[in-house]
Amino acid sequence: MSSAVTTQVTDLQNYVNGAWRRSAATEYFDVTNPATAKLLARTPLSTSADVDAAVQAAADAFPAWRRTPPGERVQYLFKLKNLLEENLDDLARVITLENGKTFAEARAELRRAIENVEVACGIPMMMQGYNLEDVTPGVDEMQIRQPLGVVAAIVPFNFPAMVSYWFLPYAIACGNSFILKPSERVPLSMHRAFELLEKTGLPKGVVNLVNGGKEVVNALCDHPQVRAISFVGSTPVAKHVYSRSAASGKRMQCQGGAKNHVIVLPDADMELATQIISDSAFGCAGQRCLAVSVAVTIGEAQKTFRDCIAHAASSIRVGNGLDAGVQMGPVITRESKQRIESLISAGVGEGAKPILDGRNTKIPKYESGNFLTPTVLDGLPTNSQLANTEIFGPVLSLIHANSIDEAMEFLRRSPYGNQASLFTTSGSAARKFRYEAPAGNIGINIGVAAPMAYFPFSGWKESFFGILHGQGRDAVEFFTECKIVIERWSRQETRKF
Numbered sequence: 001m002s003s004a005v006t007t008q009v010t011d012l013q014n015y016v017n018g019a020w021r022r023s024a025a026t027e028y029f030d031v032t033n034p035a036t037a038k039l040l041a042r043t044p045l046s047t048s049a050d051v052d053a054a055v056q057a058a059a060d061a062f063p064a065w066r067r068t069p070p071g072e073r074v075q076y077l078f079k080l081k082n083l084l085e086e087n088l089d090d091l092a093r094v095i096t097l098e099n100g101k102t103f104a105e106a107r108a109e110l111r112r113a114i115e116n117v118e119v120a121c122g123i124p125m126m127m128q129g130y131n132l133e134d135v136t137p138g139v140d141e142m143q144i145r146q147p148l149g150v151v152a153a154i155v156p157f158n159f160p161a162m163v164s165y166w167f168l169p170y171a172i173a174c175g176n177s178f179i180l181k182p183s184e185r186v187p188l189s190m191h192r193a194f195e196l197l198e199k200t201g202l203p204k205g206v207v208n209l210v211n212g213g214k215e216v217v218n219a220l221c222d223h224p225q226v227r228a229i230s231f232v233g234s235t236p237v238a239k240h241v242y243s244r245s246a247a248s249g250k251r252m253q254c255q256g257g258a259k260n261h262v263i264v265l266p267d268a269d270m271e272l273a274t275q276i277i278s279d280s281a282f283g284c285a286g287q288r289c290l291a292v293s294v295a296v297t298i299g300e301a302q303k304t305f306r307d308c309i310a311h312a313a314s315s316i317r318v319g320n321g322l323d324a325g326v327q328m329g330p331v332i333t334r335e336s337k338q339r340i341e342s343l344i345s346a347g348v349g350e351g352a353k354p355i356l357d358g359r360n361t362k363i364p365k366y367e368s369g370n371f372l373t374p375t376v377l378d379g380l381p382t383n384s385q386l387a388n389t390e391i392f393g394p395v396l397s398l399i400h401a402n403s404i405d406e407a408m409e410f411l412r413r414s415p416y417g418n419q420a421s422l423f424t425t426s427g428s429a430a431r432k433f434r435y436e437a438p439a440g441n442i443g444i445n446i447g448v449a450a451p452m453a454y455f456p457f458s459g460w461k462e463s464f465f466g467i468l469h470g471q472g473r474d475a476v477e478f479f480t481e482c483k484i485v486i487e488r489w490s491r492q493e494t495r496k497f
């Protein structure tokens, strides 16, 4: 395992211009294991001078990197894919240690990360433009794609490895140089990933890592040489980053928070629906931007689904994600646990009935961990504040509606639009839902509608600010600028030959 997590407690470094460097930080953020409260490392809260140094290194690397043929650029990604495969269990362990999710969930996260590396290996095909001869006699026109220059990504705590890979492989394969700012709460996974990137032999300055918090984010937003920023995190910060970066003329894609609904029709396969919705709501302790957090039942599904989900949720084994048989880990911090508990109390105050109550959970041997057990709130009033508040914890609220149209009305009123799902065996209900649901990622009998790497990760309303999303073809468009060339050559030139 990485030196960063085997030694006692390490003050992490930044990776700039192909070397590990101490940050100019005077303040550090403690990184603790959410299951044990044990201190793992300290994240330097780097300064704007650290950002300047990284941008300079990336800018210096850019001219040679963009001239490196795409077919050569992706060779580094093939190496990275192999290194990630070889180190999968080691990396998964680091994810579980710092984030708390189970080892199996951490492995699944890494598979998604690797998938993005694989897709970006197709850049020599994906980055191609198009052309047309004789737009007027003897004149040809073409569209070509060129990299932007220095680009950056700012990522959240809940997928310490995967989210960075929505951007990094595409950005560098397209010929950009790249700066990553991981979440200060979970910096170890990307520290380890950068040790592997170093082993690929990438030219110095092509990828850079700057640890930190707000100051790094704001310095990246303001920096005139940073051409584009990819952000993933909560909606208030997404809005802040979007508007602050726009002020300096950057290209932006900012993914925000979520409150995802699932509609359960009475004709659904209730056993399948229950299992899948339970996994969606409580997997990763509900800390997934695609976690279902409100189930809207129609007709007699109200009773059948309520009974089934309460049974499924109560049988989930909660504990340290590294222990065998554990199905749900802790939430990220003590503050997060307290915030979730107070939101559950607020929901109860607003009229919901807790049919499973995960507050005040203590797990034997892990009394200092940030544990909750799955919570199910029945009958949350649709006009309650909690109905539209992102909880980001293992809490599922149940709402009842008399028809699919009434249920769709709740979805329309939601400020978020990350994901919406429907469980049914009716094709026409499914089609209506796909057509009308106001969200960017749609699941039909799917609980976590996470797009594969070759499709963009969508998101609507307050869940996304920008036009081009992460992953797939959108990523190629986001990380390249399109140039139109119209060409005429004199016929006299040709006559010489």
Ligand code: NAD
Binding pocket: 154, 155, 156, 157, 158, 163, 181, 182, 183, 184, 212, 213, 214, 217, 218, 232, 233, 234, 235, 237, 238, 240, 255, 256, 257, 258, 288, 289, 390, 392, 418, 457, 459, 463
């Ligand atoms: P967060 O917004 O607190 O932090 C995200 C990033 O922004 C971090 O790198 C952090 O250092 C930085 N940051 C935090 N506060 C800041 C501030 N005031 N000014 C400048 N930078 C700041 O998010 P989080 O708690 O790490 O992650 C959870 C959130 O991310 C949830 O809302 C979740 O829904 C969302 N999320 C969304 C998606 C998506 O695809 N839409 C995916 C994953 C997570």
